[in-house]
Amino acid sequence: MSNLNDSELSLLLRTETENKDYRVLIVANKFYAKLFLALNEEPFNWVELGIGELDEQTRDELRSFVRHKKLFMISTTEQDLSFIKPKNGEEQLVERITILNDWIKISKSITTGRNGEVKAETRFKVACAAAWRCQFEGCGEDLRQHLTPSMSGNYGYFAHIVASSKEGPRGNEQSEALADDPNNIMLLCDKCHRLIDRIAPNEYDAEILRTMLERNIQEVNRLLNCLKMPDVEMVVIGGSIEGQGFRFDSRVAEEAMWLRKIKSTKPTEFFLNSTLYFSASNNSNYWANAFELLKSTDIPKLKSFLRGTGRNGELKPLAIFPLHGTSILILSGRLIGDSSSIHLFQFHRQQTEGKGKQWAWPDNVQEPSPDKFKIQTLKDNSQMCSEAILMINLTAKIPINEIPHRFLDQNGLKLPTIELSIDTCNINAISHPKDLELLGIAIDNVYQQIQDKWRITTVHLFVVAPTTACMRIGQKMQARHQADFIIYERKPSVNGIRGNFEPTIKISSTKVTSLSNNEQLDIY
Template sequence: MGGVQKVETAAVSNAALAQPSKPSTLTDTELAAIVKAQLTAGQNVLVVVNKYTAALFSGSSDTGPWAIACAGELGTEFFAVAKAKSIAKRLWVHNTLEPKPWALDPSALPKNQLVVTQLTSWMKSLDGRHGHASPETKAKVAGLAANRCQFAGCGEDLSAHLVTGRAGNFSYFAHIIAASEDGPRGHATLSAQLADAPDNFLLLCDKCHRLVDKVDPDSYPTDKLQNMRNDAINEVRRLLDTLRYPEVERLYIVGNVTGQMPHISDRDVDSALWKAKLRSSPKAADSVFSFGGAHHAPHDDAYWPTVFKTLQFDLPLFQSKLNGVGNSGRPRPPLAVFPLHGTSILILAGRILGDMAGTHVFQPHRNKVGEHMETRWAWPDDGVSPAPGKYQVKELKPNTAQSDEAALLVSLTYGITTKRLPSPVVVNDALAMPTLEITVDNPNPAIIRHPDDLVHFGAAVDDALRTLQDTWKVKKVHLFVGAPTSAALLVGQKMQARHQATFYINETLPNGPESVFAPTIAISATAVSAIRNGQSVSLQT
């Protein structure tokens, strides 16, 4: 502070060279409270301060011994405490150029009583808000930051007050390398050279500016702040680039399959869309077939009456959206679909959704160790477009007897063995009717890793359906699906109304991983029916 002797590096004692542990770093408010408490208790307080931060030591007398109390920012609240005449005589100060005042040995430092004139001088030196940034530099820095705080994890809008919303300039242009050699992160030559360089500035809010320059500058070295700046600029650029992406409406087909409803966050969905070079429309996401959070229990007598009661109301609304009636006659909007439900519901939803252009289906991915939940809908970075022939259609039993009934197995997550198939598909552990299987060399839960997986799988489904309906001309198809949610939905999408066969959807009984399949619903060209009670709902618009 002005008028107080400065002791340079030579004053550093052996205690300082031992590099004591860094004390707690506090804000002006917190530091002022400690000073007041120490002085009120009759202690002496020694403030060792450089031009941007301070360390506080306390002692029973003005000669010590001194113990480190804290470090941090000196501001208006500290000065208010220091001006109190009843305690000011026990408040001492030492100015230094050392970047770590808390590392100095207080017993080796000369000190003076703090006086009001010194406080006034110090106050005038605090407002480094605009530093040495020229108007041109400020404009460039603010533009690169999109007027948001660039401190990692903050992002506060600096063009409006956080509480009142009032427009204004609430930004601080913080030097990464200080504008003066004796400032935080100062440098003998670069400080002057980079004083007005745009790439030497961070745009910060008030609290983050105080943190990096006064409260805890030692924790924010030059390289850390430079990386923070680069990350913030790249993130702003990435987010603004999403404005070029096509807009899609979000559709959630999500149900209670594990005993509780899964949560899909907007951030999660937006991340997945941006990675696919899409963006959400301003319209709120539509959620269908949640059935009030009822647990998906397709083999319980009480389940399908509840589902069908809801479908009677949901289906007309869903179909009107898809055919344009619900959009005032406008064309069906591009959709981003996020499916996470039971197999029967996903196949039914796909049948209603249809196989139309402009529908983008996403797949939930199991998290790797250390991954955040926000990334589970985004296509994995290591996903690659599948090689031709990954999805194979195999004829397990030919239709030599011209049967009008057949089975279709979809074995992607696991191989579906004959011991898990019910009668009349299997009799005496052998296939009893014509059967096709869509499969891969290595069935596993993570088989769908790339958008092209759905394209190739869809082509295999088309091939299988052509055989079933155009070549074999069957009227009834027993369908067994062991596949990721996106693939189950796609099977339903391929099940168009023009296909005359009725599909009998099967799901496994809740008796363990090798349990037998049993029928749940039948989907015809005109209706969906529950197998257990015969209740049906029309699929015609």
């Protein structure tokens, strides 16, 4: 039998007794009631009608039974009326409707609460924990319009888990002590308050309501924390690029992070900040200084962030601002890996206005098509070579005749070669967040072709691409079962003549090697 509210119980009573000669019995404790019907024959054979809230509508339906002396009542101290059965001879005739009025008044005083019973500061604390919404599971009604700023007169919305009276729903010996305990009080709308106290108190014991309260507070806190921007580690991989100075405006970078709904509360971390020491990337001093920085501070510090052992052991996503040479960025991506939670920020040199300026995604760029990044096999591995060339041309296209001559013969390319490119190479090749996602997929496909199908052990890598693309290339290099990648960069131009491509570093599954002096660093 389902518990009914006052309206439902009154309707059921009217429907079942209309044009019938019934007597009605009320079995009630101090807060809810159960109705029985019986024909006029004695002894009465009482049959259950309904259980739930007895209030003004049901009372009005019972008036005629009072007038005709056909309404009886049994008072009980049992808190759960679900299985109670009346015994003949216990019933008392209800001679006046005021008897029901008095019972309803007492019921409301027990279940609704009284001003002063719960202090204003306690009510405020409960309402704050509930975010001013009904805490009954699945309800969440906004109660702000019902709660006054002073919290006076709001006691009807505060429901006790253990009743404030021993005679109330879920009342016990601790009732008085728990009456003003915020951990024993729920903020409920009128409908849900009546449900747990006057309609179906038998279905909502203290344990069920405590669990409901705990879950509600946890969920409210979780949802409110969603308003807080996630905290990230702000990492700048920046340095002098072929002698050009490097400057980083942290205020502009913070604006760009804000646009992505993230923030950093800690000082900016700089990796391979080469401004004072480095010059050209194919200069031996460049890599000597870079390796010293990596070995002494940068790799240990980066690993501590990735493993959550740095800065009080907090494992946070990384916000990466890359503005460095190609080889450094590819190596940085390899060190960070593809499984780490990172946000990459592309530098848009020509975007000088708006929040985030150069570090923000341009507003007027459409989402790229899924086939933006094209993979073309320039020379197949028909000879089953162990070496191959990978050319990633995004900002510009490298002419085949400009790669080192040892890779060419009179027929063109000597080694199997794959090119990853776009229809029109330009400096804005990475201008939309989707670009990085699609590029990652394309790089995965290229690496699969080179390593799984061709079984290549050494890849000669030529890259002309935006900074974040270089990071993605490095991220996608697997830590295990990967080929060795030898990265090439151009020497600086002399008298307007572009320099040749020369190898800078070799990245293997466990080490990075400077090809100018054969110095090695562990990177696993």
